[in-house]
Amino acid sequence: MTTALSRQRLLLALPVVAASTALAVSGCTASNGSGNSASPTGSAGPETTAFFGQAKGPVDSIKWALPYGEPNTVNPPNTAFYSSALIADQMCEPLQRLTQDYKVVPNLADVTTPNDTTLVYTLKPGIKFWDGSPLTAEDVKWSLDYNRAPTTVVGFLLQNVKSVEVTGTDKVTVTLSKPDNLVKTELATFVGAIQQKKFSEAAGKELGSSSKGVMCTGPLKFGSWTPGQSITLEKNTDYWDTSRKVNAGKVEFSFTTDSAAIAQALTAGELDGGYEIPASVIPKLSKASTGQLVFGAPTQLGLGLAAFTYDGALKSVDVRKALMMAIDREAIAKVVYNGAATANYSSFNKDSWDNANWSDAARTILGKYYDANAAEWSTWGKGQALQDAKTLVQKSGYSGMPITIATLAGDATLSQVAQLVQAEAKSIGLNVVIKPLQPTDYSNASVDPAARKGLDMGFAVSFNGAPSVIEPMSFSVLPGSFYNYTNYSNPQVTDLVTKAWAASDDTVAATELAQALPLFESDYGATVLVQIDEIAFVNKRLSGLMTSFAYLNNPALAFVGAS
Amino acid sequence: MASDPTRVRWVRRGRSHLTRWVIVPLVTILAASLVLYLALSLAPGDPVVAILGDKATAAQYAALRHQLGLDQPVLIRYVHWLGGAVHGDFGDSLLYRQSVASLLGPRIGITLSIAFYAAVIFVTAGVLLGILGGMVRRLSAPVAAVSGIGVAVPVFVAIQVLVAVFAVNLGWFPVLGAGDGGLDRLHHLTLPAITLAIGWSAYIAQVTRSAVAEQRRSPHVETARGRGLDSAWVFRHHILRNAAIPIVTVSALAVAGMFAGAVVVEYAFGLGGLGSLLVSSVGSKDYNVVLAIFLILLIVFVVVTTVIDLVQVWLDPRLRERQGP
Numbered sequence: 022m023t024t025a026l027s028r029q030r031l032l033l034a035l036p037v038v039a040a041s042t043a044l045a046v047s048g049c050t051a052s053n054g055s056g057n058s059a060s061p062t063g064s065a066g067p068e069t070t071a072f073f074g075q076a077k078g079p080v081d082s083i084k085w086a087l088p089y090g091e092p093n094t095v096n097p098p099n100t101a102f103y104s105s106a107l108i109a110d111q112m113c114e115p116l117q118r119l120t121q122d123y124k125v126v127p128n129l130a131d132v133t134t135p136n137d138t139t140l141v142y143t144l145k146p147g148i149k150f151w152d153g154s155p156l157t158a159e160d161v162k163w164s165l166d167y168n169r170a171p172t173t174v175v176g177f178l179l180q181n182v183k184s185v186e187v188t189g190t191d192k193v194t195v196t197l198s199k200p201d202n203l204v205k206t207e208l209a210t211f212v213g214a215i216q217q218k219k220f221s222e223a224a225g226k227e228l229g230s231s232s233k234g235v236m237c238t239g240p241l242k243f244g245s246w247t248p249g250q251s252i253t254l255e256k257n258t259d260y261w262d263t264s265r266k267v268n269a270g271k272v273e274f275s276f277t278t279d280s281a282a283i284a285q286a287l288t289a290g291e292l293d294g295g296y297e298i299p300a301s302v303i304p305k306l307s308k309a310s311t312g313q314l315v316f317g318a319p320t321q322l323g324l325g326l327a328a329f330t331y332d333g334a335l336k337s338v339d340v341r342k343a344l345m346m347a348i349d350r351e352a353i354a355k356v357v358y359n360g361a362a363t364a365n366y367s368s369f370n371k372d373s374w375d376n377a378n379w380s381d382a383a384r385t386i387l388g389k390y391y392d393a394n395a396a397e398w399s400t401w402g403k404g405q406a407l408q409d410a411k412t413l414v415q416k417s418g419y420s421g422m423p424i425t426i427a428t429l430a431g432d433a434t435l436s437q438v439a440q441l442v443q444a445e446a447k448s449i450g451l452n453v454v455i456k457p458l459q460p461t462d463y464s465n466a467s468v469d470p471a472a473r474k475g476l477d478m479g480f481a482v483s484f485n486g487a488p489s490v491i492e493p494m495s496f497s498v499l500p501g502s503f504y505n506y507t508n509y510s511n512p513q514v515t516d517l518v519t520k521a522w523a524a525s526d527d528t529v530a531a532t533e534l535a536q537a538l539p540l541f542e543s544d545y546g547a548t549v550l551v552q553i554d555e556i557a558f559v560n561k562r563l564s565g566l567m568t569s570f571a572y573l574n575n576p577a578l579a580f581v582g583a584s
Numbered sequence: 585m586a587s588d589p590t591r592v593r594w595v596r597r598g599r600s601h602l603t604r605w606v607i608v609p610l611v612t613i614l615a616a617s618l619v620l621y622l623a624l625s626l627a628p629g630d631p632v633v634a635i636l637g638d639k640a641t642a643a644q645y646a647a648l649r650h651q652l653g654l655d656q657p658v659l660i661r662y663v664h665w666l667g668g669a670v671h672g673d674f675g676d677s678l679l680y681r682q683s684v685a686s687l688l689g690p691r692i693g694i695t696l697s698i699a700f701y702a703a704v705i706f707v708t709a710g711v712l713l714g715i716l717g718g719m720v721r722r723l724s725a726p727v728a729a730v731s732g733i734g735v736a737v738p739v740f741v742a743i744q745v746l747v748a749v750f751a752v753n754l755g756w757f758p759v760l761g762a763g764d765g766g767l768d769r770l771h772h773l774t775l776p777a778i779t780l781a782i783g784w785s786a787y788i789a790q791v792t793r794s795a796v797a798e799q800r801r802s803p804h805v806e807t808a809r810g811r812g813l814d815s816a817w818v819f820r821h822h823i824l825r826n827a828a829i830p831i832v833t834v835s836a837l838a839v840a841g842m843f844a845g846a847v848v849v850e851y852a853f854g855l856g857g858l859g860s861l862l863v864s865s866v867g868s869k870d871y872n873v874v875l876a877i878f879l880i881l882l883i884v885f886v887v888v889t890t891v892i893d894l895v896q897v898w899l900d901p902r903l904r905e906r907q908g909p
Contacts, residue, residue, distance in 0.1 A: 090864070091856070093679045093680050093681075094680070094681065101637055171640075171641075171643075171644050171647070172644070172647070172648070174635075174636055174637045174640075176644075177639055177640065177641070177644075226681055227681060227682060229681075230680060230681050230682045231680070231682060231686070232682055232686060247690055247856075248680070248686070248687050248689075248690055248691065248856065249687075249690055249691040249694070249856020249857065249860070249861060250690060250694075250762060250856045251761075275760065275761060275854055276854060276856060277760050277761075277851075277853075277854025278851065278854075279851050279852050279854070281744070281852075282747075282759060282760050282851075282852055282853065282854055285747060285748075285751065285752055285759045285760075286759040286760050286854075288752060289751065289752050289755070289759050291758055291759050291760065291761075292760075459628070460867055461627070461628045461629030461867055461868075461869070462628050462629075464629070464633055464634070464638065465628060465629060465630065465633065467638040468630075468633050468638045469630075472628075496639070503638070503639045
């Protein structure tokens with residue numbers, strides 16, 4: 022059972038999640054998920070799907086769980102946390118949006134790219150804010166400038182935006198300082214959420230707080246927020262997108278963080294559902310008769326193990342490689358995540374490029390790289406691989422120096438993984454010490470080098486905001502980047518990744534990445550051990566829920582209806 | 585007039601009353617708040633990291649730190665806070681970007697409701713049980729056993745058992761939430777209040793049982809009975825009146841201690857009270873919120889201990905004389 026303190030985790034950083042194995046099935050392409058394919062894992066396991074069921078009618082009110090507790094704000098560019106993003110995304114929309122399979126499609130606007138440093142957004146006509154006033158180009162310019170300011174949590178993702186200008190009554194042009202193929206995708210997430218200029222300026226620093234809320238165009242509008250108690254959103258009866266039916270009349274969010282309490286409330290039907298259900302309560306919820314668990318794919322969640330420093334036990338690349346070879350990724354997926362994860366054979370989430378945002382050709386190129394990895398890495402953690410790892414350890418001259426791995430105190434899932442890895446390491450002669458860190462120390466460890474003193478590695482669950490592998494690579498592979506703790510610097514890798522980031526043709530990007538990834542991985546410094554599916558629970562009276570991880574950038578709850 | 589001994593005695597008693605009931609509590613609160621502020625500043629964690637996340641640049645952190653006034657020396661910040669607090673302005677929450685008062689408002693009600701509800705339960709149940717155990721010889725051992733178990737059961741175990749039985753299985757009570765006012769709130773807070781009250785009722789029962797039993801065996805009670813006084817009268821005026829002192833003391837301390845126990849209960853039942861806010865605010869080093877909540881708890885504690893003193897003085901005339909010059 023995770024403690025409440027571990028809850029306020031920055032999404033893009035170090036939180037906890039769970040996932041599922043089974044067949045990852047992508048739902049259909051229609052935006053409202055009309056009809057979907059779901060391949061049950063086999064016998065009675067939860068299904069894995071991008072979109073669950075189909076809404077057959079309106080539903081008066083829905084009570085939804087927030088396992089990560091009360092948000093601190095609902096102001097979109099500051100909502101890089103599970104709870105706040107979920108709520109903000111029901112209300113505020115980006116110019117383009119992500120489908121359940123991560124395809125970028127028009128939303129408030131259509132976009133053209135006359136060259137690789139220019140994006141021209143043309144607003145659709147007739148879109149109104151909840152107060153009836155029309156959405157204008159001025160509102161769009163204001164919002165994008167607001168979101169990219171360095172004072173927001175997500176501002177850094179738009180740092181290559183040079184300017185945002187109104188270039189027509191319904192046109193806004195975004196100019197980049199250099200080619201950056203992530204910007205267009207980031208703007209289809211909450212990073213590009215559009216708010217009303219007038220209301221937002223008047224609200225000032227209270228924008229997104231419990232007293233003010235926000236003013237947006239989305240299918241659910243801000244109803245009320247009683248601090249400590251609940252947040253209620255209400256149906257926007259004049260929602261502009263008539264092709265998608267708003268079924269939910271009212272959604273009320275509960276702030277309980279205790280996983281046992283949430284499981285009990287779901288089982289008793291007191292709560293109608295929730296995302297981010299902890300893996301530890303999967304067994305209990307599998308028996309619930311009031312509804313069912315659903316595992317969501319594609320996903321951007323992954324369990325990572327990363328080195329913090331090579332000055333110590335991890336100095337030798339042979340030791341690092343041996344450690345990687347000793348870990349059985351499949352076992353972690355099955356045992357620790359109760360089947361809600363898949364072994365990942367890459368240093369980054371497979372779904373970060375294996376999604377509809379990438380062309381089939383690009384996916385094929387990267388697929389070849391992945392399959393080559395999988396052929397070797399799937400043998401790790403057992404049999405001959407363990408013998409080879411042991412030999413590697415001996416060859417390296419490893420002296421028995423402890424390898425200290427940090428994990429989050431109170432987090433049952435990470436603790437289990439840590440213990441598994443420790444045992445596996447021991448079997449090949451490596452001495453792994455687990456160091457649980459209190460939540461504030463754990464957050465500090467990702468920011469402050471002093472806080473990482475004495476630590477060799479760390480476990481973390483994190484996710485990508487945009488469905489592109491370039492995003493996490495830009496954080497850890499380039500010199501001087503946020504997560505590049507070991508100061509990894511390989512000029513060839515840097516060159517390849519920089520080119521991939523600037524490429525407007527994703528097959529070019531894929532080719533570059535397919536070379537960069539193996540080079541980076543030959544350092545054995547960081548990896549994503551398993552890919553974790555989104556775990557949700559839905560009461561049997563509801564249907565039509567987006568369950569892939571794209572839910573976090575969509576007003577998924579507005580379209581849930583009666584089953 | 586200056587040499588009037590009665591007047592001098594009265595003035596000195598007045599001054600010592602002032603010191604005892606007003607100045608000492610105030611100084612305690614002041615000193616404690618300073619210690620807390622310093623302790624919080626030394627604790628690990630950086631509020632700007634909690635707000636901006638871990639991908640901001642060092643320049644961004646510095647800018648926000650400056651904007652929030654966090655780059656000033658600790659003592660200066662404390663003095664600023666104190667200046668505001670004295671006027672009733674507890675500042676804004678760093679994390680929630682709204683006034684502390686608006687954050688605490690709805691939550692105080694919930695925490696007070698649970699604590700009060702639990703207090704009613706444990707005082708009633710505990711005292712009644714204790715009286716039974718103390719007055720009826722045959723019940724003495726059973727009451728001792730039951731209260732022993734009650735004291736030993738950890739709160740989170742009690743929660744699991746009670747919720748599984750009464751909320752999930754029988755469906756008599758909801759699993760979580762604080763309800764929507766009035767009877768609905770009472771309904772929602774019943775299980776939380778009971779779980780909070782179990783340990784304390786057992787404790788009160790033990791104290792009551794032994795106090796009552798001791799009084800029952802005392803010489804003055806035997807004398808009163810021997811003189812043929814009505815046993816109900818003896819019970820009220822001789823046994824209970826004298827047993828009341830330790831019972832009142834423990835009850836009052838239990839009420840104050842209840843706020844600490846409220847944290848666990850608030851988490852388990854998803855009640856948005858002060859306890860859960862306090863824990864999350866400490867984690868993100870939201871100074872203003874932590875201090876405001878702490879101040880409330882401190883004031884409650886000081887008020888309660890002061891009330892205990894007064895009640896004890898009222899109950900036991902012997903204590904009144906000791907205050908004299």
